[in-house]
Every structure is written in structure tokens, then in C-alpha cells.
Amino acid sequence: MTTPENTPETIQPMMATRNLSKRYEDGVLALDSLDLSVNPGQIYAMLGGNGAGKTTTINLFLNFIDPTEGEAIVDGIITHQEPLKAKAKIAYVSENVMLYPNFTALQNLDYFSHLGGKTSYSAEDYQKVLLRVGLQEEAHDKKLRSYSKGMRQKCGIAIAILKDAPAILLDEPTSGLDPKAGMEFINLLQDLRDEGKAILMSTHDIFRAKQVADIVGIMNAGKLVAEKQREELVGEDLEKLYVEYMTGYMDTAVQATDASVTVG
Amino acid sequence: MLRTIIEKELRDIIGSTKFAVTFGVCALLIILAFYVGARNYQVSRVQHDAAVAENLRQMEGITDWMMVEHHVFMPPNPVSSLVTGISNDIGRNVEIHGRGELTAEDSRFNDDPIFAVFRFLDLDFIFQVILSLFAILFAYNAINGEKEQGTLRLAFANSIPKDTFILGKLIGSFLALALPLLIPILLGSLLLPLMGIPMDGNDWQKLALIILAGFLYFGVFLTLSTWVSTLTHRSANSFLLMLILWMFAVLIIPRTAVLLAGRAVDVLPVDEIATQKSRLMSQLWEEDRKTMKDFKPSTEDVQKVLDEFNRFMQDQAEERQKKMQALSGKLYEQRRNGQLQQQQLSFWLARLSPTAAFSLASMNLAGTSLSLKEHYMDAVKSYQQTYSNFFKEKTGGMLKSGGFIMRRMGGEENQPPPIDPTEIPAFEYRRPTIGASLGAAMGDLGLLTLFNLIFFAGAFVSFLKYDVR
Amino acid sequence: MLKTLIYKELKMIIASPKFTATFGTCAVLILLSIFIGIQEYRGAVRQYETAVQLNDQEMAESTSWGSFDTRVFRQPDPMQIFVSGIHYDVGRMTGISRWEEIKLRRSNYSDDPIFAVFRFIDFTFIVQIALSLLAILFTYDAINGEREQGTLKLTFANPVPKVTYILSKFIGAWLGLVIPLLIPILIGLLLVMLYNLPLTGVHWAKIITMLGFSLLFFTFFIAFGLMVSALTRSSSSSFLILLVAWVTLVLIIPRAGVMLAGQVQSVPTVAEIESKHAKFSQERWDQHSALISERYEKRNAAMEGLSPEDREAYEEEKMWSWMEEDDAEMKNVQADISEYGRKLQEDLRNRRAAQEKLAFLLSRVSPASAYQLAMMNLAATDINLKNRYEDAMRDYRTAFNGFVNKKLEDSGQHGGFRISISSETGVNIDTGDIDTKSLDLSEVPRFEDPRHSYSAAITPAMTDLALLIFFTLIAFAGAFSGFIRYDVR
Structure with missing residues (x-):
């Protein structure tokens, strides 16, 4: 299965992060030494709850914010050093x-x-x-x-x-779509992958992630807690895996619901 | 239910940062307006007193009443200093002759044009601008803002009658905004006695009524904004609309109405009157000079001749005066009628804007409306009679007539003792009473109330039909 | 890139629904202000011409040089269409005669206070109030509004330099607002031309300069709106800040600055000055009459002991020299009094100038004041209008009186009438010349309004030009540096 062309050493990833960390002014460590890479023709799905660091990662790729440590790289370009050059290679779809x-x-x-x-x-x-x-x-x-x-x-x-652009960043792309449109969107993503685009998407949607992603990264509190290749996911119960890693997330989710009750 | 809504509205407004910022600015400006008014009064008081003293001082050492030049000045008034109206535009200084026409000269803006460059900052202006903007800022999104937030849906998911809701909104926002404004207004009013401004009961009542007019004016913009917010579905639109309405109401309509309507009415120009008068004057003068040739003294005694001649001149002057008065009376009446017509047309047009109604009401209350000029001149004219009687008493029935001054030369006779200028009856200018002021302002106060009612009804009716989704 | 961004900015402004409403309003207001200005100017010209004509008639009817006097009026200037300034506050006319000092009387507002109730509306007022609001309305959410919309994020996901972006915002808003505004302005100017007003080259140069100032003022508010929008996160707070700033800059500071200066630097009132003058002249005349009676006594003493015949012959002989002597003394007194008056006026002017300097210094904290002062200077309706006219009128008074005095000398007439009473001859009234025919007025000097050249207009406006440029640059720099550090998320 591992042919020389497929080894990480010979293929330069289209998008990668190296030891990428971000601490906000208020002291919150939103991202803690993240390392991931997305090759051309790959879809990478970041799974995780609110505050896991998914959007921060995307913002760092777009240089909307500067990293505290490490770097985000697009096609060999370090984004916070040459943001304009990097952004020429990225297409971006925001959450809303x-x-x-x-x-x-x-x-x-x-x-x-x-x-x-x-x-x-x-x-x-x-x-x-x-x-x-x-x-x-x-x-x-x-x-x-x-x-x-x-x-x-x-x-x-x-x-x-x-x-x-060779790199595509998607922030919760399916959040506003009805099931039919969601399906069409998945097909579209697969087409784009087949054209050789590297796609990094953040999502809550485990089902879609499992359906389309080549790699699934599960994030929690700024850390990449698990990374599974498509092959590894076959037969694996992603939901169970997700919940296992996401105990923290579930807590926050419950808290959030509580809060909204009192507000309403 | 109503109470809940009012309480929510109060909390919602007073808790916002927007309120803190705008209220702070408004409070500062209102206090500033009171301060400026008070300082203005002090300065005018000093100037007035100096002018009066100077007038008397100049008479010192004069031995003949015929040589006296007497001026009266418009005294300042605390409330008029707060709402300046036209008081800076009209003459304040009148030279009093025993007879003849009087003219007021030396308007403040003509004397000190520097203040005319940007105009005065008075309570009227601050109220006009600040109260209206303040109301708009908090009511433009009263209804459609709640809709955008989604809270309107949520509120009407409960069993709330629509009329209760809108009533609560209006009462709540009025209370939340108007009550805090009372604080700087009271502080500002407190500043007046602290700065030693002599306010009597009448003045306090007038000020209270001006403030009441201010709140009515505030209510107009509050109800209008609420109405507009029930007519539009997006708060950005209602704000834009209100801002344009504000600009027209406060800055454009009053000015344009007076300029356009005022010029549409023909008023006999003062130049025309002056010319007609001066023509008659020179005609009469020439006739008199002819008759003067016929003057024959009855005795040879110099002193008696002089007296006789003076009396002869006096009679001629009286005669001239009568003719002059007949003409100028006719001309001024003509002008006056034109002016009244002009005033009616232009002010009624200007009253399309509640700002004009408020401004006219407060000027009437402060005694600085257009009638100030007449009122002052009437007071001066009645003083002229007093002065003339006094003068005749002093001189044995003689009056000074313009352009004819007798100087006695040579020291043959004994110098008579100097006159005592303090004997001159003092001029007192009484401002209109509170009753008269209120009477003059009643129409505009009524109009402001009417605006309130119409806009309130508008808001009410259109909210009943409002789509809360 | 810049072109794409500007193009989009233009499209966004012109396609927005608020554009139609606000632009329509501004266009109507500009045209209205120019129309009203033209009407008022024509009314003022009619008034002026009637007044001059009536005065000419009166002069033509007078029969005696002794009582010959005239009035001069300020001639309306078509520039007041655009900037009424203090034109309506300052007296329109003064009497010119040997016995009257120059004093501008009867301002329009004191004659017709109805127009003072709500004041005037002119082009400058509209630019100051309406156009500044327009500029704010279209820039308050230039940056933070796009952030709230989410389009800022999307835009900066592309290789767009921030400098280019903020520049395009500025240029786009400027072009999108200025070019449409030029339409009503040009129509207004066309209107001015259609009415065939007496506009010279200097006037047009001034009008073009005034237009430049108006655009600069407008530009300031565009830059200012951009700045606040680039320094705040939400458009509602930037609008609130801008509205408060607008009220302060346009409505409060100009007035407050002058009022404050009035408190700090006091100036004697006209009443004080006049009373000082009157006091001096009274003292001087008293001195004079003392001197004259002294002379009288001396002359009488010289005639002591002469027989009535000799006395008459002596008087006859001396009469001329006495009269000349007395006349010279009287002229002396008059000269002293007018010199004292001049000094008082000069002193008053100096103190006024100091007050003005302070007042305008304080008000110029606001660009709205700088703009208005510049416009008033350009239109010659500035604070010095009064001084310019009073100077010109004073010069004219000298010329006029010189002329009349010469005429009096030539004709041997004297003013008024003379009454002599003596125990011998009784009362004799000499009414002089009432039967003479009307006077030859062809040589009476005419009053010429003070000229106001372009350089006189532009020199004092230079300070304001510099200030406006300075304010605009500051605002733009603020917008620039604010946006460079702006978090586009």
C-alpha cells in the first residue's frame, strides 16, 4: 500500500501546522502546539466542540490573528510571514x-x-x-x-x-444546509478533492465527517487529541470515539444549555 | 402586566452603555446652557448698570435741563438670558426726547458681531437639539429593534395585549429618559441662585413652564420615533428616516418657512417710512422758517423776548410734531399690518415643525419673542410721557426739540445751580407677567400637546396592525 | 485590486437604499439654499436701490448747503447668497453729515426681527449641517459594518493588503458622495448664472475656492467617519460616537468657544465708548465756550470807551478776522473731538481684535468653525465687514464734508438760521437761503463700497485651509493606523 510517491517525505503537504499555538490576550490558550498536515487531494475534518480551537486554527491559516508560537504553512509559505502570498492560495468558506x-x-x-x-x-x-x-x-x-x-x-x-485555489478552508460548511443540500455539498467536496485540492474543514457533524474525510482530527481544548486516517475509521464507531475524547466538551455543552435557559 | 413592561423598559434603557454616554453628554450640555445663560445675565447686568450710571454721570454739572441728553436701556432678565430669542438682535438703547419718535439702537449683535458669527448657545438651542436627538436615539428602534432581536416574538408568545405592550413601551421609555434629564435641569436651575442671579417667583414659574414645554417637545420626538419604528421593519431604516426628519424639523423647516413665507408678504420697508418722514420734516421745517420771519416780539426786554421766542418755537415744534405723528402713525400702522400678516403666515408654516412650536413657546415664555420689540418700545413710549411731564415741570413747559439747542453764551448772568440728574424718573421695564406670557405661549403648548397625541395615536394604531414575526 | 475595491465601494454606496433618500435630501437642500440666497440677495438689492434712490431724491430736493447731508448704504454682495455671515446683523446704513459720527445702524435683523427668530439658511449652513451628516451616514459602518456582515473576513481571506483596502474605502466614499453632490451644486451655480447676477471674475474665483473649502470640509467628515469606524467593533457604537462628536463639533464648540472668549477677554461696550466720547466732547466744548467768552470780553474791553460810531467802525473792521479766529478755534475743537473718537475706536478695535483672536482660536478646535470662518472671509461677510465699511464710510465722510464746506464757503451760505437779538434792533431772524434753487449735485462725491479683493479674502482663510487639511490628515491617519491593527474577524 505504501508506495514511494505516497510517503510524507516526498509529498509536500498543501496545508500544515507546526507546533502551532495561540494564547489570547485574556490568557486563554486556544491552541496548544498543533501539528497537522493536509495533502493535495485530501479532506481533513477537524471535529470538536465549541472552544476546541477549530476556528482559531482556520484564523491562523488566514492570518486573521498571529500565532503565539509555531506556524501555519500553506504550500510552503508561512502564513504570518507572507500573508498575502499565502492567501492567494486559499479559498475560504465561513460558518455563516x-x-x-x-x-x-x-x-x-x-x-x-x-x-x-x-x-x-x-x-x-x-x-x-x-x-x-x-x-x-x-x-x-x-x-x-x-x-x-x-x-x-x-x-x-x-x-x-x-x-x-489549491487549499480550501471550510468553517462549519454544512451548518445551514438542509439534508439534500448537505448531500450535494458532500458530492461537491469529493469532486474538489478529486481535482487535487487540499481541504481543511471544521465541523460538529460526525456523520458527514465520517462520510467524506480522509483524515479526522478530534480536538479538545486547543489540543489535537486523536487523529484517524480514513482506513482506520472503517468499522470504528466514530461517535463513541468522539464522545470518549469529548467528555470535556459534553460538560460545556450542558453548561451552555443551562445558561440559555436562565437567559430566556 | 403593564408594570412588568414598564419596568423592563426602564431597566433596558438605563442599563445600556448608550444611555450612560448620551445621558452624560446631554447632562453636561444642559448644565452648560444654564451656566452660559447665568454668565450672560451677569455680563448684561454689568453692562446695563454701567450704561445707566454713565447716563446719569454725563448730566453732572449741567445747569440747564435743556442740555440734558437722556437714554434708557433695556434691562437684562434672567429668563431672557436663558432663552435669548431676538433679544440680541434688537436695539437696547433709546435716547429719550420729550417728544417725537424714539428709536432703539445698538443691538448686541451689531455691537459685538463676534457673537453673531456662530450665534448664542442658549437653553432654547440646547433643548431643541439635545432633547430631540436624545429621544430619537432611544426610540427609533423601540419596536422594530425588538423584532430584529427576536424578543418581540418571544414576548408575544405570551398572552400580552398589543395595546398594553405599546403603552408600556411609551411610558417606560418616557420615564426612563425624562426623569434622568430632570437631574441636570435641576442642577442647572440650582446654579442660578448659586451664581447670584436674582430670580423672582415670576421668573421661576416661567422657567418651570419652559422646562415643561421642553418635556412636551421631548415627548413629540419620542412618540414620533416610536411611531416610525412601528412603520418600518428594519431599525436602520427607521433611524435614517428619523435623522432626516430631525434635520428638517430642527434645522430646515423653521428657517425656510420664515424666509419663504416672510418674503411673500409685502411689508412697508423702514427705508420708505424714513424717507417719507424726512420729506415731510423738511417741508414743515421750511414752512416754519417762513413763519419764523413773521415773528414779532411784543416787548423790547431781551429776556422776555427770548422767552417769547422760545415759546413760539415750542408751539411750532408741537405743531410739526402733530403732523409728523399723523404721518408716521399711518405709515407704521401700515407696516404693522403687513408684519402681522407676515408673522402669521410664516410662523404657521414654521409650526409644521414641533421645534418651531417649542421655540416660539419658550421665547414667548421668556419674553424674548417678536413681541419683545413692541413691548419694550411701548414701555419706553409710556416712559417718554412721564419724562416729558417731568421735563416740562423743570423747564416751565419747555421741551427740547431735535436739532435746536440754545446755548447761552457769556457770563453776564449768574450761573444757575447744576441740575440734579437723580430727579429724573427712573425707567423701569416690566417684563410681561406670567399670565400674559402663558397666554402668548398657550397656542404653541397646545400644538405640542396635539403633536404628542397624534404621534401617540399613530404609534398605537400602527402597532396594533404590526406583524410581530 | 484597488480598482476592484473602489468600484465595489461605489456600487455599494449608490445601490444602497439610504443613498437615494439622503442624496435626494441633500440635493434639495443645496438647491433650496441657493434659491433662497438668490431671492434674498435680489430683495436686498431692491431694498438698497430704493434706499439709494430715495436718498438721491432727498438730496436733490434740498436747497441749502448748510443743512446738506446724505446717507450711505452697504451695497449687497452676491457672495452673500452662499454665506450670509454677519451680513444681516450689522447695520445697513449710516448718516453722513458734519454733525454726525459714522455709525452703522438699522441691521436687517433689528428692522425685521421676524427673520432673526430662526435665522438664516445658506449654502454654508447646508454643507455644515447636512453634508457632514451625509458623510457620517455613509462612513460610520465602513469598516465595522463589514465586520458585522462577515464580509470583512471573506475579503481578507484573499490577498488584499490592508492599506489598499482602507484607501479604497476612502476613495470610494469620496467619489461616491462627491460626484453626485456636484450635480446639485452645479445646477445651483447655473441658477445663479440664469439670474444674471453681477458676478465678476473675482467672484467666480471666490466661488470656486469656496467650493474647494466645502469639499475639503466634507472630506474631513468622510475621513473622520472612517476613523471612528476603524477604531470600533460595532457600527451602533461608532454611530453613537459620531453623532455625539457631530453635535459637539458642529453645534456646540463654535458657539462655546466664542462665549468662552467673551468671558475671558472683555471689550468695552459701545455705550461706554460713546459716553467717553461724549464726555470728552462736552469738556472740549465747555473749554471752547470759556475761551470764546474770554475773547469776547477781551474784544469788548478793547472797545471800552469808544463812541458808538467808532465802535461800529472798529467792529466792522475787525469782524472778518474775529470770525476767522473763532472759526479756526471751532475747527480745532472739532478736529480734537474726532481725533479722540478715532483713538477710542482704534483702542476698541484692538481689544476686539484680541477677543476675536482668542474666540476663533478656541472655536477652531472644531473644523466646522474653521470652515465657516474661511467661507465668511471668502464671501466678505466676515467679522471685519463692519470695520471695512466703517473705514470706507469715514473716508467718505471726510470727502463729503470737505466738499460741502467748500460749497458753503463758495456760496457764502451758512447752515440753519441766525437769530440776533439786541436791545437796539430787536429780534432779527435771518433764515438764510430758503428761496435759492435746488443745488448742483453733479460734483457731490459718491460713496464707493470697500473693495474686497481675492487676496484679501484668501489670506485670512489660509489658516483655516491649513487647519482643515491638518484635521483631515489626522483623521485619515487615525483611520489608517486603526485599520492596520484592526482585527478582521
């Missing part, structure tokens, strides 16, 4: 995609494609991608303010596709 509400989908796509350095797309190209992500044609010229959450999510994914 928000676009310009007064622009139509096409206008939003055009604007963000230009920012991504893609200036030669035509209106047909945009429409094709929108159709591909499952957005009906009659919606293309509507302003985004009339869009539902799922439609906005699809637009966000279209923007990421259009950027045609």
Missing part, C-alpha cells in the same frame, strides 16, 4: 456566509473573484458555478438580502470554487 446584501449573487461573485485575482470570468462562468453548487438560475440576479441562509452558503461555496 454573509455577503453584500445590496448586491446580487452575480455581483458578489464578481467582486470576490476579482479580489481572489481571477479577473477573466464571464457572467456565464459565474452562472455555471452557481448552478453547480445548486443555486437555481432565477436566484442569480436577486439581491442577497432576500437569500436564505442555505442559499448564502451556496454562494460562499461558489466563491471558493471560483477562486480555484
Whole structure:
């Protein structure tokens, strides 16, 4: 099974972190010496609860924040040293995609494609991608303010596709999608993987993670507590594994529910 | 139920940072306005007293009443210093002649144009700007903001009648905002006696009514904002709308209405009156000079001749005066009618804006409205009569007439003793009583109340139809 | 990249629903202000022309140089359309005669206080109030609004330099707001041209400079809004801060600064000055009459013991020299009095100037004051309007009186009438010249309004120009450094 081309030594990972740590000003250690890598053609799913460090990791890749220690690397570029060069190689879909509400989908796509350095797309190209992500044609010229959450999510994914970057960061991408759209999205991700993109996604959704990921990393309190290859997951009960590592998370979840009761 | 909603509203507003910041600023500005008004009064008081003293001092050593030049000045008033109105625009200084027309000169802005550059900072202005903005800032999202937050859905998942909810909202926000504003207002009022400003009972009542008008004005913007927030579904829109409405109400409509409507009415210009008068004057003067040639003294005694001549001149002057008065009376009446018409048209148009109604009400209460000029001139005219009687008594029925001064040269006769200027009756300017002021302000106070009722009803009705989802 | 960002910024501004509402409002207000300004100016010209005409008629009807006097009026300047300044507060006219000092009387507002109740509306006012609010409305959420929307994150997931981004925000907002605003402004100027107002090249140069100042002031508020937006996380707090700042800068500081200066630096009132002047002149005249009676006695003493015939001959002989002597003395007194008055005025002016300097220094903490002061200087409706006119009128008074005195000498007329009473001849009234025909007025000097050149307008405005640029740069630097450190999440 291990052919020379597949060994980590010869393939440079598209996205990697080395000893990546982040301590916020308030003293919270959000990320504690994280090491992970995503190769081209791989989907890496970070599983974990709120505060596990998933979004912090993504923010570090995008250099929205500077690391306290270590580094995030995209295609060999250390992100906090050359953020602009790194960001040219990353496409990003946020948890809750928000676009310009007064622009139509096409206008939003055009604007963000230009920012991504893609200036030669035509209106047909945009429409094709929108159709591909499952957005009906009659919606293309509507302003985004009339869009539902799922439609906005699809637009966000279209923007990421259009950027045609080798690395893709997805922050809870399926959170606003209905089951059918979720399914379509999984297919889309698999297509992108087959095109050779390296995809790093954060998710709560164990089911989807198991379905699509090549590697699943379970995070808790800023630490990568387990990392399983797709092969290792076959037959493994991921839910059980997750709960095992996530006792801390379950506690916080319960607390959060308590809090919301008192607030309401 | 109502109580719960009011309590929630109170807590919601007073607990917010927004409240802390804006209330702090408002409080500071209100106290500043009181301080500036008080200082203004002090400065005007000093100036006025100095002018009066100087007027008397100049008469010292004069031996002949015919040589006296007497001026009266508009005394300052504490409430008028707080709401300046037109008091800085009209003349304050009047030279009193025994007869003839009087003109007030030396307006503050003409004397000190520096204050005209940016205008005065008075309580009226602060209230106009601050109270309205304060109300808008807290009521623009009264309903649609709760909708955006999702709390409106949650609230109406309970068995709350809509009318109770909106009533609670309005009462709650009024209490939460108006009551705290009383603190700086009371502090500012306290500043007045502390700074030694002599406020009498009348003044306090007027000030209290001005503050009441302020709260009515505040209520107008509060109910209007609440209404607008029930008409829109997004708070950003209602805020934008309110801000534009605010700009029009406070800054644009009053000015534009007066400028456009005021110019639409023809008013006899003062230049025209002055010319007509001066023409008649020179005509009469020439006629008189002809008759003067016919003057024949009845005796040879110099002193008697002089007296006789003076009397002759006096009679002529009286005669001229009558004719002049007939003309100027006619002209001024004509002008006055035009002005009244102008005032009615432009002020009614301006009253489209509650700010104009508030401003006119507070000026009327403070005695600095347009009627100040008339009121002052009436007081001066009645003083003129007193002065003229006094003067005649002193000079044996003689009055000074403009442009004709007799100087007695040579020291042949004994110098008469100097006159005593303190004998001159003092000029007292009484401000309108509280009753008169209130009477003048009643219309605008009523209008402000009406605005409140209309906007309240508007908010009420449109909330009953509001989609709470 | 910059182009894409600016383009998007423009689209976003123009497509936003608030743009239509606010831009429409501002456009209407600009046009309204210019329209009102033109109407008021035309009204003022009519008033001025009527007044001058009436005065000319009166002069034409007068028959005696002795009582000959005139009035001069301030001529309206078309620049007041844009900046009314203190034009309506300062007296419109003064009497010119040998017995009256120059004093500007009868300001528009004291004549028609109705217009003073709510004050004036002009282009400067609109720029100060409405355009500054407009600038704030479109920039308060420039940065933090995008963060709240989530688009800032998405944008910076791309290789966008922060410098380029903030620059594009600024340029985009500037272009998106200024170009539309130029439309009503240009229409307004077209209106001014259509009314065929007497605008010279200097006027147009001033108008263009005023436009430049207005844009600079507007630019400041764009930069200021951006700055606050780049220093705060939520758009609601940035708006609150901006609104409070706006009220303070536009409505409070200018007034408070002047009031404060008025407290610190006091200036004698006109009443005080006049009473000082009156006191001096009274003393001087008393001195004079003492001197004259002394002379009288001396002259009488010289005639002591002469027979009535000799006495008459002596008087006849001396009459001219006596009269000249008395006349010279009287002129002396008059000169002294007017010199004293001049000194008093100069002193008053110096103290006023000191007060103004302090007042404007304090108010200029706010760009709104700097802007308004510059505009007033450019339109010649500034605080010195009164001084300029009083100086010109004083010069004119000298020329006018010189002319009248010469006429009096030439014609041998004298003012008023003369009454002589003596025990011998009884009362004799000489009313002089009432029967003479009307006077030849062709040579009467005409009053010329003080000129206000472009350089006189721009020199004092330079300070304000520098200040406005300074404020704008500070605000922009604040926006810049705030955004460089901005957490885009």
C-alpha cells in the first residue's frame, strides 16, 4: 500500500501546522502546539466542540490573528510571514456566509473573484458555478438580502470554487444546509478533492465527517487529541470515539444549555 | 402586566452603555446652557448698570435741563438670558426726547458681531437639539429593534395585549429618559441662585413652564420615533428616516418657512417710512422758517423776548410734531399690518415643525419673542410721557426739540445751580407677567400637546396592525 | 485590486437604499439654499436701490448747503447668497453729515426681527449641517459594518493588503458622495448664472475656492467617519460616537468657544465708548465756550470807551478776522473731538481684535468653525465687514464734508438760521437761503463700497485651509493606523 510517491517525505503537504499555538490576550490558550498536515487531494475534518480551537486554527491559516508560537504553512509559505502570498492560495468558506446584501449573487461573485485575482470570468462562468453548487438560475440576479441562509452558503461555496485555489478552508460548511443540500455539498467536496485540492474543514457533524474525510482530527481544548486516517475509521464507531475524547466538551455543552435557559 | 413592561423598559434603557454616554453628554450640555445663560445675565447686568450710571454721570454739572441728553436701556432678565430669542438682535438703547419718535439702537449683535458669527448657545438651542436627538436615539428602534432581536416574538408568545405592550413601551421609555434629564435641569436651575442671579417667583414659574414645554417637545420626538419604528421593519431604516426628519424639523423647516413665507408678504420697508418722514420734516421745517420771519416780539426786554421766542418755537415744534405723528402713525400702522400678516403666515408654516412650536413657546415664555420689540418700545413710549411731564415741570413747559439747542453764551448772568440728574424718573421695564406670557405661549403648548397625541395615536394604531414575526 | 475595491465601494454606496433618500435630501437642500440666497440677495438689492434712490431724491430736493447731508448704504454682495455671515446683523446704513459720527445702524435683523427668530439658511449652513451628516451616514459602518456582515473576513481571506483596502474605502466614499453632490451644486451655480447676477471674475474665483473649502470640509467628515469606524467593533457604537462628536463639533464648540472668549477677554461696550466720547466732547466744548467768552470780553474791553460810531467802525473792521479766529478755534475743537473718537475706536478695535483672536482660536478646535470662518472671509461677510465699511464710510465722510464746506464757503451760505437779538434792533431772524434753487449735485462725491479683493479674502482663510487639511490628515491617519491593527474577524 505504501508506495514511494505516497510517503510524507516526498509529498509536500498543501496545508500544515507546526507546533502551532495561540494564547489570547485574556490568557486563554486556544491552541496548544498543533501539528497537522493536509495533502493535495485530501479532506481533513477537524471535529470538536465549541472552544476546541477549530476556528482559531482556520484564523491562523488566514492570518486573521498571529500565532503565539509555531506556524501555519500553506504550500510552503508561512502564513504570518507572507500573508498575502499565502492567501492567494486559499479559498475560504465561513460558518455563516454573509455577503453584500445590496448586491446580487452575480455581483458578489464578481467582486470576490476579482479580489481572489481571477479577473477573466464571464457572467456565464459565474452562472455555471452557481448552478453547480445548486443555486437555481432565477436566484442569480436577486439581491442577497432576500437569500436564505442555505442559499448564502451556496454562494460562499461558489466563491471558493471560483477562486480555484489549491487549499480550501471550510468553517462549519454544512451548518445551514438542509439534508439534500448537505448531500450535494458532500458530492461537491469529493469532486474538489478529486481535482487535487487540499481541504481543511471544521465541523460538529460526525456523520458527514465520517462520510467524506480522509483524515479526522478530534480536538479538545486547543489540543489535537486523536487523529484517524480514513482506513482506520472503517468499522470504528466514530461517535463513541468522539464522545470518549469529548467528555470535556459534553460538560460545556450542558453548561451552555443551562445558561440559555436562565437567559430566556 | 403593564408594570412588568414598564419596568423592563426602564431597566433596558438605563442599563445600556448608550444611555450612560448620551445621558452624560446631554447632562453636561444642559448644565452648560444654564451656566452660559447665568454668565450672560451677569455680563448684561454689568453692562446695563454701567450704561445707566454713565447716563446719569454725563448730566453732572449741567445747569440747564435743556442740555440734558437722556437714554434708557433695556434691562437684562434672567429668563431672557436663558432663552435669548431676538433679544440680541434688537436695539437696547433709546435716547429719550420729550417728544417725537424714539428709536432703539445698538443691538448686541451689531455691537459685538463676534457673537453673531456662530450665534448664542442658549437653553432654547440646547433643548431643541439635545432633547430631540436624545429621544430619537432611544426610540427609533423601540419596536422594530425588538423584532430584529427576536424578543418581540418571544414576548408575544405570551398572552400580552398589543395595546398594553405599546403603552408600556411609551411610558417606560418616557420615564426612563425624562426623569434622568430632570437631574441636570435641576442642577442647572440650582446654579442660578448659586451664581447670584436674582430670580423672582415670576421668573421661576416661567422657567418651570419652559422646562415643561421642553418635556412636551421631548415627548413629540419620542412618540414620533416610536411611531416610525412601528412603520418600518428594519431599525436602520427607521433611524435614517428619523435623522432626516430631525434635520428638517430642527434645522430646515423653521428657517425656510420664515424666509419663504416672510418674503411673500409685502411689508412697508423702514427705508420708505424714513424717507417719507424726512420729506415731510423738511417741508414743515421750511414752512416754519417762513413763519419764523413773521415773528414779532411784543416787548423790547431781551429776556422776555427770548422767552417769547422760545415759546413760539415750542408751539411750532408741537405743531410739526402733530403732523409728523399723523404721518408716521399711518405709515407704521401700515407696516404693522403687513408684519402681522407676515408673522402669521410664516410662523404657521414654521409650526409644521414641533421645534418651531417649542421655540416660539419658550421665547414667548421668556419674553424674548417678536413681541419683545413692541413691548419694550411701548414701555419706553409710556416712559417718554412721564419724562416729558417731568421735563416740562423743570423747564416751565419747555421741551427740547431735535436739532435746536440754545446755548447761552457769556457770563453776564449768574450761573444757575447744576441740575440734579437723580430727579429724573427712573425707567423701569416690566417684563410681561406670567399670565400674559402663558397666554402668548398657550397656542404653541397646545400644538405640542396635539403633536404628542397624534404621534401617540399613530404609534398605537400602527402597532396594533404590526406583524410581530 | 484597488480598482476592484473602489468600484465595489461605489456600487455599494449608490445601490444602497439610504443613498437615494439622503442624496435626494441633500440635493434639495443645496438647491433650496441657493434659491433662497438668490431671492434674498435680489430683495436686498431692491431694498438698497430704493434706499439709494430715495436718498438721491432727498438730496436733490434740498436747497441749502448748510443743512446738506446724505446717507450711505452697504451695497449687497452676491457672495452673500452662499454665506450670509454677519451680513444681516450689522447695520445697513449710516448718516453722513458734519454733525454726525459714522455709525452703522438699522441691521436687517433689528428692522425685521421676524427673520432673526430662526435665522438664516445658506449654502454654508447646508454643507455644515447636512453634508457632514451625509458623510457620517455613509462612513460610520465602513469598516465595522463589514465586520458585522462577515464580509470583512471573506475579503481578507484573499490577498488584499490592508492599506489598499482602507484607501479604497476612502476613495470610494469620496467619489461616491462627491460626484453626485456636484450635480446639485452645479445646477445651483447655473441658477445663479440664469439670474444674471453681477458676478465678476473675482467672484467666480471666490466661488470656486469656496467650493474647494466645502469639499475639503466634507472630506474631513468622510475621513473622520472612517476613523471612528476603524477604531470600533460595532457600527451602533461608532454611530453613537459620531453623532455625539457631530453635535459637539458642529453645534456646540463654535458657539462655546466664542462665549468662552467673551468671558475671558472683555471689550468695552459701545455705550461706554460713546459716553467717553461724549464726555470728552462736552469738556472740549465747555473749554471752547470759556475761551470764546474770554475773547469776547477781551474784544469788548478793547472797545471800552469808544463812541458808538467808532465802535461800529472798529467792529466792522475787525469782524472778518474775529470770525476767522473763532472759526479756526471751532475747527480745532472739532478736529480734537474726532481725533479722540478715532483713538477710542482704534483702542476698541484692538481689544476686539484680541477677543476675536482668542474666540476663533478656541472655536477652531472644531473644523466646522474653521470652515465657516474661511467661507465668511471668502464671501466678505466676515467679522471685519463692519470695520471695512466703517473705514470706507469715514473716508467718505471726510470727502463729503470737505466738499460741502467748500460749497458753503463758495456760496457764502451758512447752515440753519441766525437769530440776533439786541436791545437796539430787536429780534432779527435771518433764515438764510430758503428761496435759492435746488443745488448742483453733479460734483457731490459718491460713496464707493470697500473693495474686497481675492487676496484679501484668501489670506485670512489660509489658516483655516491649513487647519482643515491638518484635521483631515489626522483623521485619515487615525483611520489608517486603526485599520492596520484592526482585527478582521
